[in-house]
Structures are given as C-alpha cells and as structure tokens.
Amino acid sequence: MGSLIDLVKISKSFDGAKVLDELDLSVQENEFITLLGPSGCGKTTTLRIIGGFEKPDEGQVLFEGKDIAAVPPNKRHLNTVFQKYALFPHMNIEENIAFGLKISGKSKNYIRDKIRYALKLVNLDGYEKRSVASLSGGQQQRIAIARAIVNEPRVLLLDEPLGALDLKLRQDMQYELIRLKNELGITFIYVTHDQEEALTMSDKVVVMNQGYIQQMGTPEEIYNEPENAFVADFIGDSNILNGIMLQDRLVEILGYQFACVDEGFGRNKPVDVVIRPEDIVLKQPGEGTLDGVVSHLIFKGVHYEMEVQAGGFEWLIQSTGCYPVGTPVSISVDPFNIQIMNKPASEDEEAIGVDE
Amino acid sequence: MSRKLLAGPYLIWMICCTVVPLGMIVYYGLTDRSGAFTFANLSAITVPAHAKALGLALLLAVISTLICLILAYPLGLILRKTGLGQKGFVVFLFILPMWMNFLLRTMAWQTILEKHGVINGILSFLGLPSLRLINTPAAIVMGMVYDFLPFMVLPVYNVLMKIDNSVVEAARDLGASNRQILFKILIPLSVPGIVSGITMVFIPSLTTFVIPNMLGGGKLLLIGNIIDQEFTVGSNWHLGSGLSLVMMVFILISMLFLAKFDKGGEGNAF
Amino acid sequence: MKKIVERCYLGIICVFLYAPIFTLMVLSFNESKSMAKWGGFSLRWYQEMFQDEAIREAIWNTLAIALISAVVATLLGTLACIGIQKMKSSSRAVILMLNNIPMVNSDIVTGISLMLIFVAFGISLNRNTVLIAHITFCIPYVVLSVLPKMKQAGKTTYEAALDLGATPIQAFIKVVLPEIRPGIVSGFLMAFTMSVDDFIITHFTRGAGVNTLSTLIYSQVKVGIRPSIYALSTVMFATVLILLIVANFLPGYREKRTKKAGG
Numbered sequence: 001m002g003s004l005i006d007l008v009k010i011s012k013s014f015d016g017a018k019v020l021d022e023l024d025l026s027v028q029e030n031e032f033i034t035l036l037g038p039s040g041c042g043k044t045t046t047l048r049i050i051g052g053f054e055k056p057d058e059g060q061v062l063f064e065g066k067d068i069a070a071v072p073p074n075k076r077h078l079n080t081v082f083q084k085y086a087l088f089p090h091m092n093i094e095e096n097i098a099f100g101l102k103i104s105g106k107s108k109n110y111i112r113d114k115i116r117y118a119l120k121l122v123n124l125d126g127y128e129k130r131s132v133a134s135l136s137g138g139q140q141q142r143i144a145i146a147r148a149i150v151n152e153p154r155v156l157l158l159d160e161p162l163g164a165l166d167l168k169l170r171q172d173m174q175y176e177l178i179r180l181k182n183e184l185g186i187t188f189i190y191v192t193h194d195q196e197e198a199l200t201m202s203d204k205v206v207v208m209n210q211g212y213i214q215q216m217g218t219p220e221e222i223y224n225e226p227e228n229a230f231v232a233d234f235i236g237d238s239n240i241l242n243g244i245m246l247q248d249r250l251v252e253i254l255g256y257q258f259a260c261v262d263e264g265f266g267r268n269k270p271v272d273v274v275i276r277p278e279d280i281v282l283k284q285p286g287e288g289t290l291d292g293v294v295s296h297l298i299f300k301g302v303h304y305e306m307e308v309q310a311g312g313f314e315w316l317i318q319s320t321g322c323y324p325v326g327t328p329v330s331i332s333v334d335p336f337n338i339q340i341m342n343k344p345a346s347e348d349e350e351a352i353g354v355d356e
Numbered sequence: 357m358s359r360k361l362l363a364g365p366y367l368i369w370m371i372c373c374t375v376v377p378l379g380m381i382v383y384y385g386l387t388d389r390s391g392a393f394t395f396a397n398l399s400a401i402t403v404p405a406h407a408k409a410l411g412l413a414l415l416l417a418v419i420s421t422l423i424c425l426i427l428a429y430p431l432g433l434i435l436r437k438t439g440l441g442q443k444g445f446v447v448f449l450f451i452l453p454m455w456m457n458f459l460l461r462t463m464a465w466q467t468i469l470e471k472h473g474v475i476n477g478i479l480s481f482l483g484l485p486s487l488r489l490i491n492t493p494a495a496i497v498m499g500m501v502y503d504f505l506p507f508m509v510l511p512v513y514n515v516l517m518k519i520d521n522s523v524v525e526a527a528r529d530l531g532a533s534n535r536q537i538l539f540k541i542l543i544p545l546s547v548p549g550i551v552s553g554i555t556m557v558f559i560p561s562l563t564t565f566v567i568p569n570m571l572g573g574g575k576l577l578l579i580g581n582i583i584d585q586e587f588t589v590g591s592n593w594h595l596g597s598g599l600s601l602v603m604m605v606f607i608l609i610s611m612l613f614l615a616k617f618d619k620g621g622e623g624n625a626f
Numbered sequence: 627m628k629k630i631v632e633r634c635y636l637g638i639i640c641v642f643l644y645a646p647i648f649t650l651m652v653l654s655f656n657e658s659k660s661m662a663k664w665g666g667f668s669l670r671w672y673q674e675m676f677q678d679e680a681i682r683e684a685i686w687n688t689l690a691i692a693l694i695s696a697v698v699a700t701l702l703g704t705l706a707c708i709g710i711q712k713m714k715s716s717s718r719a720v721i722l723m724l725n726n727i728p729m730v731n732s733d734i735v736t737g738i739s740l741m742l743i744f745v746a747f748g749i750s751l752n753r754n755t756v757l758i759a760h761i762t763f764c765i766p767y768v769v770l771s772v773l774p775k776m777k778q779a780g781k782t783t784y785e786a787a788l789d790l791g792a793t794p795i796q797a798f799i800k801v802v803l804p805e806i807r808p809g810i811v812s813g814f815l816m817a818f819t820m821s822v823d824d825f826i827i828t829h830f831t832r833g834a835g836v837n838t839l840s841t842l843i844y845s846q847v848k849v850g851i852r853p854s855i856y857a858l859s860t861v862m863f864a865t866v867l868i869l870l871i872v873a874n875f876l877p878g879y880r881e882k883r884t885k886k887a888g889g
Binding site: 051071079088099104147151 | 527529530533547
C-alpha cells in the first residue's frame, strides 16, 4: 500500500544550525500520527515543511507519490491548526470559518450548511455571529479546527493546538480530537511536546530529538520498548542505569545480577538498562535482588511514589503500598520488565543521548 | 490613592492651553469688533474668494493624502516583509529629515522645481521641453506629500508590523493567494493605522499656509492663507476665527467619516 | 526580480525624502548667493554663520525653547501617564480625547487660539509665550509614546515590587521606570524634534523681535534666504545624524559582537 505523505531525506538549517538532518517519514492514509519531542527537536519545522510554510534545503516531500516541494501552501490539500489559533480578528466566527470556502468559490448555501455542520462538530452551534475576542481559548481552538476542516482537507496538521489550554480542558479536547478524527476519517499529523497527549491520541508516535527520529511506533511500543535512553527518559518516568550484559538473559546492574529476557547482545557488553518505576516490586529485606532504604515518599493519588537508596542508586518506584521514609525494603523486578538497550556508539548517536 | 493626582498638572495644563483657547476662538468667531453676537464671520465663508480657497484646500488635501497613502502602504508592506523592518531604522529614516528645517526643506523644492531648476535642467539636458512646475497646484501637492509623508508611513508601518504572521499563514493555508491575503487580511487589519495616517496627513494639508506661500508663488490661496492673513496682515481676528471654525467643522466631519471605518480601534503613530 | 523592484521602491522613497536635504547641503557650499547658480565651492557661509548676530540668537532661542519644552512636556506627560494608568476606562477615554485636541486641531488653530488667549489675558507675546505653546503641543507626543509602554509594563511588576517590600516610590523608580524608559526617551526626542521643526505655532505666539530659526527663515523667504542658514542647517542636520548613528547603531553593533563572542 502506498503511503499518503512521504518525507525523503529532508534537511533544513536555520542560520547555519541544522534543525533536520536527512529525515525520512511516511504517513499513511487515515492515520493519527504524532511528532513528539522537546522544544527545538525539529517537530514544528517538519510540520511546516509538510504545510508548505518552509522549504526544505534538501530532500523531497511526496504527496501520493508526487513531489509537492514547489506547491505553495494555498494549493496543497491540507490545512493547519495553528499553535495560537491565528483566527482572523476582524471577522466574526462565521466569516472565519467561511474564509477558505469563499476563496475556493463555493455557493452561499453550501457555505452556510458547512458552517452549521462544522460548528456542530466542534460543539459550538449558534456561535456564528460571535466575535473572536469574545471566545475563550478553548472555544477559539475549536473554531480554528472548524475553520480548517470545512475545507475537507485530506490531512489536518495540528501544531501544539492544546498547548495554551489548561489541564482539564486539554484532556477534554484530547477526546474531542479523537472523536473528530474518527468522524472525519482523515489523516491527522499532530505536533506536541506533551508525551501524555501523544500516547493518548495517536495511532503512531514519532519521537524526535535534535533533528533526528529517535523511535517510531505505536504508543504501546514506544512506552514499553523504548529503543534508547532518550526515548525511555522522555516518555514517562524511568530508572535508567548502566549495566553489563553478562550473557543472554542475564544483566549486571550496580554489581547485582538480574534475570532478563533479552538475547543477542553478546558477553560482558556495556548496555543501558531501563526499568519503569511501576515495574519494581518492593519486598521484605533479603527477599529481593538488592536491599535499600526508602528516602522519600509522596502520595500521588493513584499510587505512592517513593525513592529508594539501594546499591548507590536512587530508584524511583511507584506502588500502591505505602512504605514510610526509613523503611528497609528489597527491590525485585520481573525479568520481562527489564528493558536492555545498546549504548550509543558513534558520535552522531551520542547527540541523541539524554541531556541531563 | 493619590496616584491619580499625578495627572493633575497635565490636566490643568491641557485644559488651560487647549480647551480654554478653543473657547476663545469660538467667542471671537461668533462676535464682531464691538463684541456683539453675529454669524457674519461664519457666513463669510460664502464669499467667493473664501469658498474657493476652502474648496482648493480640500481638493489638494484629499489628493495629497491619497498619494501619501498610495506611497506609504507598499512601503509598509516591503518593510514588513524584509528584515529592514526593525523599528529603530524606520523611525530614524523618517524622523531624521525633520532636523533639516521644515521651511528650508520646502524651499529646496523651489530649487528643484524652478523654471531653471534641477528637474528642468535634467529635462533640457535630455533635449526635452521644460515643464512649468513651480507655482502650480501640483507643486503644492508635491510639497504636502513631501512634508507629511512620514506621518502616513509611521502609523501604517506600525500597524502592519503588529499583524501576527501566523494569521497571514493561516489565510494562505486556507487557500488565499497573495492578492487575497492583501485585500482580505492585511488591509482590513491595518485600518486603524491607515485612519490615523490619513488624519495626520489630511489635517496639516488642509490647514497649511506655508507650502502654498512657497511653492504656489503666493497666487494660489488656500483657506490657511486666508486665516493667516486675517491674523497677521488684515488683523480682523473675528473673521479669522470664524473661518477657522468653519475649517474645523470640515476637519470634524472628516474625522467622523473616518471613525466609521475605525470602530473602537485607536491607531497610534508612535 | 520582485526583490529588486522592492529595493528600488525603497530607494526611490529615500531619494524623494533626502533629495531636498542634499540640495540644501550642496547649496551651503555654494559661493554664489543665488539658489539657482553654482558659483564654485566655498566655506564663506560657514564663516558668516558664526558672525551673524540674528542667526546666533535664533539658534539659541530654538534650542533653548526645544530643550525646556521637551523636558517640561516629558515630565508632565510621564506623570500624567502614571496617573492615567490608575483611572477608570471612562475617564481615561476623556483624557485621551483631550490629548488628541492639539493633534486634531491643526497647528494653525492651536497657534491662533493660544495667541487669542494670551492677548485676552493681557500676556504680552514674547519668548515665554512661545515656550508655553511649545510645551502644549509637545505633551501629547510624550503621552502617546509613554502610555503604550505603561500598558505593557502593567501592574504585575509594580505589585511584585511592593510585595517584596519596596515602597511605592521605590517600586516606581526601580521597576516601572526602567520598563517605560524607552517610551520616555522616544517621547522626549519626538517632542524635541517637533519643537525644533515647528514654525506655525511659533509664528502666531512669538512677540516682535523674538526669532527662532523657523521664523527667521520665514522672514527671509521673500527677500531671499542667506546661504549662511543652509550652512547652519547642514551643521545641525549632520550633528543630529551623527548623534543618532552613535546612539542607535553602536550599542546594537556592540551587543551583536559580544553575543557572537559569547555564543
């Protein structure tokens, strides 16, 4: 099956600083794909290149196999929802939504029906005559989405659309977006630095850092099997430790031996080890792999979060059991929950590494 | 709190030096030399010489305002687009000429437009017939445009620079061409700047007496010349005040007309 | 191609703006007294400029009036902005309307109205009446450039300073003032420039024998302006140009340099 959009070896620099370096990415029809990464990782630039607002220095942008590098944004079959909404302040809601339709010369009746449909879709029916300034941030965002989707784009580009909203509203809008995506049946390309947003909404998550794609996969893959320390650190909380792969299915961490399920790393090879805080099981002293003492305890609602000093490392642990500060405990991990990763070898890959 | 009182000296000054003096003009305009109430000073505008001066002033002011707008708007767009739009540079470029005295700058156009001046010199050098430039209404318009162009450029430029680029990108994203972006986004959003630019060019153009004196050869009289003469030569201050009042009415009408376009926005030059 | 057209347009506007100024500068070195003939290069008018009593007095009047009125206007205008900030929006609107009167009134009406009031109150027209008139039309420029900065600065930093134990006066001097300083400076410069360049209002409010540069020039228009005035204007223009270049571009240049060195 051919993909809808292909980015082929895209490079882009601003003032001599490389933002994207030979980036390859393909987007399938009807996919919710999220570009996730810290600020400055190149995710917004990637989106702007797809939208046509930036020209890549090198590489091709293919839409259904055809190069669209020379096609200006107003001629592309995609629409963008901007970070700060970018509603036209001198037009009311109706005029904002109608803008694209009027430009493409649609009939009055068609435009009126479309506006009504779009407002219903974003749960703002009856807002036609309101002014932009009279809407809250969340409402403006919905209008921005409505304004984009009435043009029936094949792809909707969303540039941190929820960034300016407060937490509760953001969570509501996440569900809204998923619903919209399902109702419209079009492709969403979504940019965010919020890993929770990415995991909640996406079919596919692309984790980026410093102009490179770090890992691409379903939210489950990204979370459960991070390919390198950066991804592990960026997605969720984790304990990242230096380890030595003694042999297949046995890794040494902090001088203690842990059983694991990974094979094929060779013997006595230095590796990065990732253990998610919720995967650590606390036992009575002596019953686990290594012993330690609880040094911090915070109640988080769903669970307790603890820090345990053990083997000279501060372990982050999430558990429903409460262990007060000073309690001696023992740490144990299911072999299946220990994630082994190669250390970055070349200098290029070093750039990928976690910045502490 | 007493912080509000800090505006006190300002208020007193502005009331004493703007509001009260305006009252004086009204008083003088509505009385004759003996102090009796009269409308004669106002109706004096119907005297053919006065009416003609007002008409000519209105016409030339409208023309020079339009020319200023047509020159300034593309300039604002270019400055917005190119990196040259740093505020300091533009203000620098357009305020600096004011340090060459206003009268001298206008005088210099005499040299340029004269019968044997710079332009005709160039024309005769090229073997072209010379033009009569000085002492024509066109020369006056020229002087107005030259003197007041900065007052159009600065507010237009300021408002254009304030337009968020993402709004322009959004329009392009929704299919608008460059032309559509100009007419549907940029121009409507820059109305406050345009309105304040028009005000700041139209009013001094309408009321000037220096420019027609210098470039009109003293033969073409605008309403400003008539008023000036009443105060300095003719010394009928009542008539001068009356004509000023009539002129102010026209300014007021044009302001109200403009205000219809600029709903609630306060365009600022600086 | 489009870029070339744009650059050309910018160039033409600059030529238009500066051609007369350049003409005057050239004429100041003209041996001949006529504006139309080039009589050879000479510094004669620059010598005369220093000897001419009328010119010396006019330039002194011009600069003194501009400086005093800009300082007073800046003071009154800035204080007013602080006060306005505290007001309800309705009274603020009234004040802004008041502020716009000199702008909308046109110079000629401002000039004659002030003249009428001076005469009505029996104040004889002299240098002080010119000064009062200049302060009057300078204040709005200060208010218009300080007020937006004041709005930007907002209340939060001022309140934060109070919260951290500053007295209102300390908070103003240490926190608010630095934030609005660019507005004050540009308001002051604007007021100073407008005052130096003014002719019309001075024309109506000056007493006999008081001349600023503008009125001196105007009195000579009919009889022919002595080129020593071109010389003087050239000197003033060049001074301001150099001052502005030093003030505007040197700091920026230095900043860029240090940034590069640092980064």
